[in-house]
Amino acid sequence: MRRRILIIGLGLIGGSLALAVKKGYPDTTIIGYDIDPQASKLAKSLQIIDSSVSDLAIEAPQADVIILSAPVESSIKIIDKLAEMPLKQGCLITDVGSTKQTVVEKGNQLFEKGVYFIGGHPMAGSHKTGVEASRERLFENAFYILTPTSEVPNSKMIQLQNILKATKAKFIELDPETHDRFAGLISHLPHIIASGLVHQVARQGEKEPLVSQLAAGGFRDVTRIASASPAMWRDILLHNRDTLLTMLADWKEIMHDVEQMIIDEDSEKIFSFFAEAKNTRDQLPSKKKGALMPFYDLFVDVPDHPGVISDVTALLAEAEISITNIRIIEAREDIMGVLRLSFRSEEDLNLAKEKLIDQMYDTYEAP
Numbered sequence: 001m002r003r004r005i006l007i008i009g010l011g012l013i014g015g016s017l018a019l020a021v022k023k024g025y026p027d028t029t030i031i032g033y034d035i036d037p038q039a040s041k042l043a044k045s046l047q048i049i050d051s052s053v054s055d056l057a058i059e060a061p062q063a064d065v066i067i068l069s070a071p072v073e074s075s076i077k078i079i080d081k082l083a084e085m086p087l088k089q090g091c092l093i094t095d096v097g098s099t100k101q102t103v104v105e106k107g108n109q110l111f112e113k114g115v116y117f118i119g120g121h122p123m124a125g126s127h128k129t130g131v132e133a134s135r136e137r138l139f140e141n142a143f144y145i146l147t148p149t150s151e152v153p154n155s156k157m158i159q160l161q162n163i164l165k166a167t168k169a170k171f172i173e174l175d176p177e178t179h180d181r182f183a184g185l186i187s188h189l190p191h192i193i194a195s196g197l198v199h200q201v202a203r204q205g206e207k208e209p210l211v212s213q214l215a216a217g218g219f220r221d222v223t224r225i226a227s228a229s230p231a232m233w234r235d236i237l238l239h240n241r242d243t244l245l246t247m248l249a250d251w252k253e254i255m256h257d258v259e260q261m262i263i264d265e266d267s268e269k270i271f272s273f274f275a276e277a278k279n280t281r282d283q284l285p286s287k288k289k290g291a292l293m294p295f296y297d298l299f300v301d302v303p304d305h306p307g308v309i310s311d312v313t314a315l316l317a318e319a320e321i322s323i324t325n326i327r328i329i330e331a332r333e334d335i336m337g338v339l340r341l342s343f344r345s346e347e348d349l350n351l352a353k354e355k356l357i358d359q360m361y362d363t364y365e366a367p
């Protein structure tokens with residue numbers, strides 16, 4: 001595929017898309033543009049893009065495909081700029097933004113120029129930002145939502161999916177409004193709650209610093225995403241405003257119910273609150289990438305003994321299994337600790353499990 005693809009916004013997502021598309025189609029020329037010259041420089045030196053431009057107006061008119069991967073508000077402003085440029089007829093333009101209604105509405109204005117806009121959102125990511133965090137396999141097995149409007153011809157949808165299939169993601173079509181409701185519920189509201197929990201601990205931590213130091217497994221698991229890009233999340237909240245206001249009202253109602261259960265010391269209701277949540281959570285599809293399960297995790301019981309972590313990592317390195325993340329959970333004196341190992345694929349996870357069981361380690365997966 002000898003195409004020129006212009007990626008605008010060279011961060012985690014733009015960089016990961018560049019890597020996946022280049023791997024799938026080595027003949028494509030990938031040009032990058034970022035408002036931050038350092039990001040462009042880094043993307044080029046890490047060989048994530050073929051070259052970069054410092055002026056959008058020079059490259060945009062030559063591109064066959066344009067991928068917008070900046071925060072949502074910036075992508076909208078870039079669409080305004082593209083609308084004023086002489087673009088190649090038939091040029092395919094897509095974005096990766098976490099909200100869809102406002103971006104698609106703006107993108108639709110490009111159709112009169114003889115170019116095609118299709119909204120997109122890969123449902124995989126990380127709390128890490130920047131081109132240096134890019135990964136070629138970030139989107140593998142994840143859902144990739146596309147939100148074409150009725151003006152988009154079938155041939156253009158096929159063309160886009162052909163390019164993006166290099167990500168090995170699974171495509172699903174939704175209308176922009178449904179997308180924003182679903183993403184609001186499973187991604188945006190949880191993000192607000194995670195950041196809210198961090199604020200609550202920080203407030204208390206100012207008076208009693210020990211509390212922050214004690215924050216352990218549960219708190220860290222539930223708040224990992226609060227370390228993500230503030231600019232990206234600011235834009236998400238502003239562009240999914242109405243949905244989030246409704247969802248926050250529902251959330252407050254649920255919290256109010258819990259508050260009442262505690263006031264009433266209603267043990268039956270409290271038990272049901274947790275039992276029903278557990279039941280629902282346990283039934284969510286596991287080992288699938290996407291909004292809820294971005295990694296393949298294996299838990300390993302490890303004795304509190306010097307050298308145990310290097311023993312585990314050496315074993316896996318010997319078998320050429322790469323670990324994407326490693327964390328020690330609740331390693332207290334004199335008792336077993338738990339290592340959480342994350343892998344790129346189910347295949348790596350199963351191989352690691354086999355090797356560890358061989359060496360008498362107890363392993364288990366998250367339900």
Ligand SMILES: NC(=O)c1ccc[n+]([C@@H]2O[C@H](COP(=O)([O-])OP(=O)(O)OC[C@H]3O[C@@H](n4cnc5c(N)ncnc54)[C@H](O)[C@@H]3O)[C@@H](O)[C@H]2O)c1
Nearest residue numbers: 009011012013034035070071072074097098125126129130
């Ligand atoms: N991080 C995730 O988990 C995730 C997942 C799916 C989709 N998204 C969406 O992908 C987009 C990018 O997120 P990211 O995680 O890659 O962020 P990031 O912070 O890693 O990268 C964003 C890049 O865009 C650049 N940028 C900002 N304004 C620009 C402009 N006007 N012109 C050119 N470049 C500009 C920034 O300099 C930065 O390099 C966002 O719209 C986000 O909603 C993020």
Ligand SMILES: O=C(O)C(=O)C[C@]1(C(=O)O)C=C[C@@H](O)C=C1
Nearest residue numbers: 098123124125126127187291294
């Ligand atoms: O895994 C993470 O760190 C993410 O926050 C990824 C996540 C999500 O909420 O699932 C974040 C925003 C994106 O729009 C899509 C994916």
